[in-house]
Amino acid sequence: MHIFSSSKTIIMSTESIIRKAVNQAAQHLYAISIDEDTLQVQKTKKEFEGDVTIVMFPLAKQLRQSPAALAQAIGDYLQQNDEMISKFNVIQGFLNLSIAQDYWVETLHAIDAQPTFGLKLATENSPLVMIEYSSPNTNKPLHLGHIRNNLLGYSLAEIMKANGNRVVKTNIVNDRGIHICKSMLAWQKYGNGATPESTGIKGDHLVGDYYVKFDQEYKKQIQILIEKGIPEDQAKKEAPLMLEAQEMLRQWEANDPAIRHLWETMNQWVYAGFDITYKALGVNFDKIYYESKTYLTGKQQVEEGVAKGIFQKRPDTSVWADLTADGLDEKLLLRADGTSVYMTQDIGTAKLRYDDYPIDKMIYVVGNEQNYHFQVLSILLDKLGFKWGKDLVHFSYGMVELPEGKMKSREGTVVDADDLMDEMITTARQTSEELGKLDQCTPEEAASIVRKIGLAALKYFILKVDPRKNMTFNPKESVDFNGNTGPFIQYTYARILSVLRKASEANIQTAGSAPLTQPLSEKEISLIQLVNEFPATVAEAGNSYSPAIIANYAYELAKEYNQFYHDYSILKEENEALRAFRLELSRNSAKVLQSAMHLLGIEMPERM
């Protein structure tokens, strides 16, 4: 139909087209124009006939007419004057409009013509968004909490890209401090020269083992001191291991060659381990910063702040920021001995990043236990003159809890990232074998499929919940491949590809076929509608920083497709035009499913 065939109209969302039409009707009938807020356009609920619903109550108020009468009048007008509206019905104050089938078919053609449908590509002039995520400590391996962080950060980066931003993914590695010295000291004392090579243990796990060892031995020493009658607080400070660790930190700061060498060696082990974990998870970074290289810059920034009168130096030479005017407390920035704190380092990192990139927006993916920290950081960066400081985004996500409660590394209730991924993949393999899905595959194909499925189950499980909320992860029950899960969506995709493969093998044409002569089913129309909602969904996910919106959309789409697939045959349809239409619909459903899952960092297998 010509009225929607111009590319401009097609790109316009259905909602805005309807808005325009209703506004025109109102102008014609009542000589008024309706503002955005008054005109409520929404998807018609499943149990009513129609595609789009206009809520008449607000309008009725403004025009002092009954909602039903208004709806009837506007409905009549649209049906007569707008080719797009084929039917309407009025129920109470709701005007339900049915949109002509041709509009949906044209919409599908337009979608089909866009390989990157729903994704806004960035240009050289697009805003530059930097996303910091992961941010590990180099004294222990990554765990379930890090997995949520990494998945959210990576997905968020993809979503920002899809909304037309240039994105730099960055990682700030916390590679210095007393906690690192603890691992180093324990390794020195109890390690007997063990290396990842000599033990066959992954580097980050090896170092983590010595961090645990430190804690065990330290506790023993405290116990001994307490038995000697020393109060617990004092015992914690005076235990020989703690004193040695502190001495080691001093030597590190004084650039002691032997300590520095040990530090570098052990950090390299950890990085090699992290690399494996990151690769397995499918996340990566464009630029990595190390706190050992940023904290000195932070000190400089703070000193400059003192010189400018932004910060205050106290008689004991410690430096403070007075935030009482902002409704917060005073915040320490440098200790009296001149050493830096967490905040100092973040300021230094910010400075280095600003030097490296012309950042327009900075997003920190960090857990919600640090809300206060980022509130303060935002104010401090603003005071120091960083233009994005005031508007920095703290993407604050909730904790991952186990059914027994919080994870505690000291109590051994931490779910290790590597172990968890392995388990998911193993389970995926078992399930696939039980279902006989791998019978036709080479071992390499099987390994690839099983890896994609296992990771999808994990990633989707974590990403489908609202990032802000705390979530519960049950290691046993969360490994599910049915229902609202990643593998369900993958399966739908693999199914579609299978149909498309068969179509192509049979040389079935999907292009240039005759126009449809019969009415489409509700299922087919609603599937087009859902596919058509993808761009709006991507935009919404970008605005609200929420991968969960994408995940839930993908699930809805997969479910809708499966219903269609179940009710209608595609390849066996004898009407050529209808068959071509269904293939086109299938192809675009697959395309959008793939794009959506890509935004979540989930790979799709071509068969499973």
Added chain:
RNA sequence: GGUCUCGUAGCUCAGCUGGAUAGAGCAACAGCCUUCUAAGCUGUGGGUCUUGGGUUCGAAUCCCAACGAGAUCACCA
């Protein structure tokens, strides 16, 4: 105690810029494979949306209060 989150089915979660009879999945039960992949589809049961007020034509959604859960208020990172 101050500040900030959160409270929806037995469990895990959607819905929240106010709209029609509050939705999924899991678990339970009952159906559907000689037909394009049954990791699928269909159906049944399951709810005082924590409680009490307020705003309104209309509240799970907005406001206030109470109760409950969590986070934070470090010269730890």
